[in-house]
Amino acid sequence: MPDPLSYRPKPGSIPTQPGVYRFKDPRGRVIYVGKAKNLRARLSSYFQDIAGLHPRTATMVTTAGSVEWTVVNTEVEALQLEYSWIKEYDPRFNVKYRDDKSYPWLAVTYGEEFPRVMVGRGAKRRGTRYFGPYSHAWAIRETVDILLRVFPMRSCSNGVFKRSQQIGRPCLLGYIDKCVAPCVGNVTEQEHRAIVDDFCEFMAGRTRPFTRRIEQEMFAASEALDFERAARLRDDLAAMQKALEKQAVVLGDGADADVIALAEDPLEVAVQIFYVRGGRIRGQRGWVADRTDEGGTADLVADFLLQLYGGLDRDEARDAVPREILVPEVPPEAETFEQLLTELRGAKVAIRVPQRGDKRTLQETVARNAKESLALHKTRRASDLTTRNRALSEIAEALGLSEAPLRIECYDVSHIQGTEIVASMVVFEDGLARKGEYRRFVIRDQEGSDDVKAMHEVITRRFKRLLDEQSRSELRPGDPEAGTGPMLVDPDTGRPRKFAYAPGLVVVDGGAPQVAAAQRALDELGIDDIPVCGLAKRLEEVWVPGEPDPVILPRTSEGLYLLQRVRDEAHRFAIGHHRSRRSKSMVESTLDAVPGLGEVRRRTLLRHFGSLKKLREASVEEIAEVPGIGPRTAAAIKDAVAASDATRKTAAP
Numbered sequence: 205m206p207d208p209l210s211y212r213p214k215p216g217s218i219p220t221q222p223g224v225y226r227f228k229d230p231r232g233r234v235i236y237v238g239k240a241k242n243l244r245a246r247l248s249s250y251f252q253d254i255a256g257l258h259p260r261t262a263t264m265v266t267t268a269g270s271v272e273w274t275v276v277n278t279e280v281e282a283l284q285l286e287y288s289w290i291k292e293y294d295p296r297f298n299v300k301y302r303d304d305k306s307y308p309w310l311a312v313t314y315g316e317e318f319p320r321v322m323v324g325r326g327a328k329r330r331g332t333r334y335f336g337p338y339s340h341a342w343a344i345r346e347t348v349d350i351l352l353r354v355f356p357m358r359s360c361s362n363g364v365f366k367r368s369q370q371i372g373r374p375c376l377l378g379y380i381d382k383c384v385a386p387c388v389g390n391v392t393e394q395e396h397r398a399i400v401d402d403f404c405e406f407m408a409g410r411t412r413p414f415t416r417r418i419e420q421e422m423f424a425a426s427e428a429l430d431f432e433r434a435a436r437l438r439d440d441l442a443a444m445q446k447a448l449e450k451q452a453v454v455l456g457d458g459a460d461a462d463v464i465a466l467a468e469d470p471l472e473v474a475v476q477i478f479y480v481r482g483g484r485i486r487g488q489r490g491w492v493a494d495r496t497d498e499g500g501t502a503d504l505v506a507d508f509l510l511q512l513y514g515g516l517d518r519d520e521a522r523d524a525v526p527r528e529i530l531v532p533e534v535p536p537e538a539e540t541f542e543q544l545l546t547e548l549r550g551a552k553v554a555i556r557v558p559q560r561g562d563k564r565t566l567q568e569t570v571a572r573n574a575k576e577s578l579a580l581h582k583t584r585r586a587s588d589l590t591t592r593n594r595a596l597s598e599i600a601e602a603l604g605l606s607e608a609p610l611r612i613e614c615y616d617v618s619h620i621q622g623t624e625i626v627a628s629m630v631v632f633e634d635g636l637a638r639k640g641e642y643r644r645f646v647i648r649d650q651e652g653s654d655d656v657k658a659m660h661e662v663i664t665r666r667f668k669r670l671l672d673e674q675s676r677s678e679l680r681p682g683d684p685e686a687g688t689g690p691m692l693v694d695p696d697t698g699r700p701r702k703f704a705y706a707p708g709l710v711v712v713d714g715g716a717p718q719v720a721a722a723q724r725a726l727d728e729l730g731i732d733d734i735p736v737c738g739l740a741k742r743l744e745e746v747w748v749p750g751e752p753d754p755v756i757l758p759r760t761s762e763g764l765y766l767l768q769r770v771r772d773e774a775h776r777f778a779i780g781h782h783r784s785r786r787s788k789s790m791v792e793s794t795l796d797a798v799p800g801l802g803e804v805r806r807r808t809l810l811r812h813f814g815s816l817k818k819l820r821e822a823s824v825e826e827i828a829e830v831p832g833i834g835p836r837t838a839a840a841i842k843d844a845v846a847a848s849d850a851t852r853k854t855a856a857p
Contacts, residue, residue, distance in 0.1 A: 208265045212251045218244040223275040224285045226293070230269035234293035239282040241537070243273050260495075260759060264297045279540040280547070287514030299473075299493050299507045310335040310344050312404055317393060318365070318386045319400045320358040321348055333523065335407045335486065352382040354418075354440045355403035357396065359383065408481060408523060415441065459483055460526040461563070465571035466504060467578040470744050471495055471759065471768060474578035475508055476570050481526070490577045494760065506535035509555075513545060521548035529555045530567055582769065591762055592635030598763030599709070602755050603748060605735055609708030610634055613666075614770040615722070616713040617647075617658045618778035627662040628778035631707075632770050642777060656721045659712055663725035670706060671729060706734060713771050715740040715754075716747050723749035739771045805832050809841070820845050 223243045227236040240246030250271075254262050276282050290298055313319050315331025323345055328334055352359060360368075360375055360383070368374050368387035378385035386396045406414055422437035463478040473495055479487040491508075499507075509529070516524055525545050535541060538555050545553040558564040596608035612632045617625065631641035645665065647658045710726075712718045719738035726734060737755075738747040744764060745754035757764035812830045813819040819827070819841075827838035 208251055208254070208268070211268070211270045213247065213271065218247050218273070219275050220244045221275045222277075222279050222282045223273050224282050224289060225271060225273040226289065226295075227264065227268040227297075228270045228272065229267055234289070234295050235268060236264055236295050236297040237286055237289045237293065239279075239286040241279060243275070247271065247273070260297075263759070267297075279537060280544045283510065283537075283540055283544055284514070287510050290511075291515065299495065299504065300511075308344060310348065310407065312400060314400075318358050318396055320360065320365075321352075321400075321403065322359065323348070328520075333404055335404075335523075349382075350443045351403065351406065352377070353443045354414075355399050355406065356382055356384045357399045357403055358386060360387075407486075459528060459563075461528040461530055462526050463530045463563070463567050463570050464505070464508065465532055465567055465574045466501060466508075467571065467574035468495070468501065468504065469578070469768070469772070470741070471765060472578065472581070473504055474574050474581060475504075476574040476577060477512075478566065478570050479526075480566070488573075490573070492578065492581045500533075502533040502535050505531050505533055506537070506541070509535060509541055513548070516548055518548055518550070521545070522550070525549040525553060527551070527553060529553065530558050530563055531555060532567070532571070533557065592766070595635055595762035595766040598757070598761050599767065602746065602757055602761075602763060603709070603735060603737055605709070607708070609735070611705060611707045612709045612711060612766075612770055613707040614711040614713065614774040615659065615662055615666075616771070616774040616778040617655050617662070618775075625658050626778060627658060628774050629662070629666060630770065630774045630777055632766075632773075635766055637773060644777075655714065656717045659714070659718045660721040660725045663710070663712075663722045664729065667726060667729050667731055667734075671731075708735075710734055710736045711767060711770055711774075712736070712738045713741075713774055714738050714747075715745070719747045719749055737767075739767050741771075744768065805837075808832055 220242050222239075222241050224237065224239045225243060225247060226234050229235050238246070250257075250261070250265050254266070257265070274285065276285060289295075294300070308323050308325050309328070310321065311324050312321050312333045312335075313331070314333050348359065356377075358365065359377065364375055365387050368378075368385075372388055374383065374385035374388050374390075377383040378388070378390075384391045384396060384399065386393070391399075402414065418437055418441045422434050422441065425431075425434035425437060459480065460482065461480045463480060465476055467474045467476075471494065473493050475491045475493075477489050478485055479489075495504075509531075513521070513525060525548055529545075534555060534557055542553055542555055545555075558567050593608075596610070599605070600608045610633060614630050614632070615627060617627045625647035627645040627647060629643040629645070631638045633641075643666070645662050647661055649657065649661065710722060712722050715738055719736060722736050722738075726732070726736065736749055739745070740747060740754070744757075746757060746764075746767065747754045757767075809819070809827075809830055813822060822842075824835070824838045824842050827833060827841055828835050830838075833841070
């Protein structure tokens with residue numbers, strides 16, 4: 205492993221101007237590319253004490269064997285050079301966004317003599333104008349089919365076009381007026397290209413001039429008593445309106461914007477973008493990437509913007525770069541990005557975070573799509589059998605286990621400032637969640653507990669139950685299988701005993717203190733054959749009992765990915781339990797002062813509405829519909845809830 209000090213540049217040799225730098229491994233392969241306003245300040249940060257670096261950065265600098273840099277005149281030039289080098293060298297430590305699925309494009313082949321419209325997937329080609337991408341190919345094909353009535357341009361393949369030229373007869377589309385049939389000379393190249401230009405203008409969002417023009421022509425034909433032409437124009441106008449209805453208006457001001465949102469965890473990030481043109485959603489696209497450094501959301505946004513727009517030329521930028529780019533956080537050096545994009549587009553481009561209104565609402569929708577995309581990506585990755593087997597093998601190897609942990613149990617504690625302390629247990633078997641095996645715990649010692657004490661209590665209770673189940677399920681002498689060990693299935697019901705299965709690995713959410721508490725609980729019960737580890741959130745370090753240093757799994761390890769999924773699921777389950785308990789306690793405390801409302805009717809009320817929020821929104825008549833609650837009691841309940849809300853608002857700072 206190279207020592208960063210062995211290739212550290214001499215003090216004062218690094219310039220202070222803007223530039224781009226490259227880290228190379230001992231074989232000369234570029235492993236990381238970055239840019240900086242001040243090269244000396246940025247590069248010096250890599251050569252501090254390794255212990256002070258983020259683990260991913262530390263891995264990069266210890267993998268590298270040299271560093272080089274190139275000075276440029278402006279920050280915009282640095283941005284452009286950084287993009288070029290990333291595309292050229294494909295460095296392993298740079299974030300690389302990859303499509304989470306193949307999206308269809310609507311393409312117009314401007315480079316051909318008679319351009320055609322088609323739906324396709326894959327990389328873009330020069331000489332072709334693209335719209336989208338869209339979520340579903342069938343939806344855009346349907347829209348094109350509608351618009352060909354108004355803009356009858358060529359949509360046939362090259363083979364069909366040449367065949368029609370040879371036989372001198374157009375295809376079916378030419379006979380049903382969905383193509384002007386340039387193949388047989390019905391129109392000239394210039395006339396056909398004018399139709400193509402109108403179609404592209406309509407798809408780009410400039411729809412109003414066309415609808416206004418057709419309306420005027422329709423009324424003029426009607427006044428001239430040319431009712432056949434007026435009817436045809438009426439149908440064209442209806443086709444336009446039908447195509448527009450398929451694209452919902454999301455921004456009332458008719459804005460052009462790219463709306464970007466991220467969903468991230470310590471290992472991966474998912475990005476979704478909605479393309480809004482003329483206030484309507486024209487396309488959607490998503491990417492997923494592995495996280496390779498310690499950068500936050502703003503840095504991830506900067507990486508994404510560079511890869512999304514960095515490779516565009518001026519012709520492509522005219523359609524691809526909008527007036528506004530809405531992001532969850534403004535990237536560092538946002539002015540540099542705006543200057544670069546403004547130069548490409550030829551008009552002002554703004555990068556900002558929406559604060560309120562329709563744009564804020566739309567970005568929240570995009571963020572939900574990003575979260576769903578990341579969850580789907582994780583589900584697909586986890587469902588692969590080969591990947592799961594590799595993950596279990598990597599965990600066994602890293603922790604020194606004699607066999608792969610086919611059953612993993614993970615525990616997490618949840619509370620708010622030491623109140624309403626609860627815990628969760630989730631179970632993964634063969635790398636997949638077994639939700640029927642999940643368990644919830646309410647910590648008994650609510651006064652003196654913290655995370656460590658609560659973890660000790662939960663592990664003690666769970667494995668004391670394991671010992672009890674095993675002692676009760678020992679086979680009786682004389683049974684056919686006597687002497688083979690405890691029965692894991694209840695002989696009376698045929699169902700597995702709830703706590704009779706021993707896990708192959710216990711995972712706790714936390715670092716060394718939580719791991720020590722879990723191990724101490726097992727030792728006190730005399731259990732010495734169940735391994736324990738903990739996964740700390742911040743740096744994704746794996747802690748094992750009795751070791752001063754954590755186990756560092758590679759960032760790309762499937763074993764680390766599985767441990768993270770298990771930990772996140774335990775955290776989600778614990779949070780859900782805690783919220784449920786807190787909601788119930790809030791309802792009960794609010795209703796304590798209502799005269800004549802006993803424990804049974806309080807439980808009935810809670811079961812009916814489910815939460816204090818729904819009870820607060822209910823009317824007196826709706827409360828009175830609950831069995832056992834009369835009009836007078838319902839009014840008292842409503843007053844108690846209102847008084848509780850007033851007290852809470854008064855107490856708020």
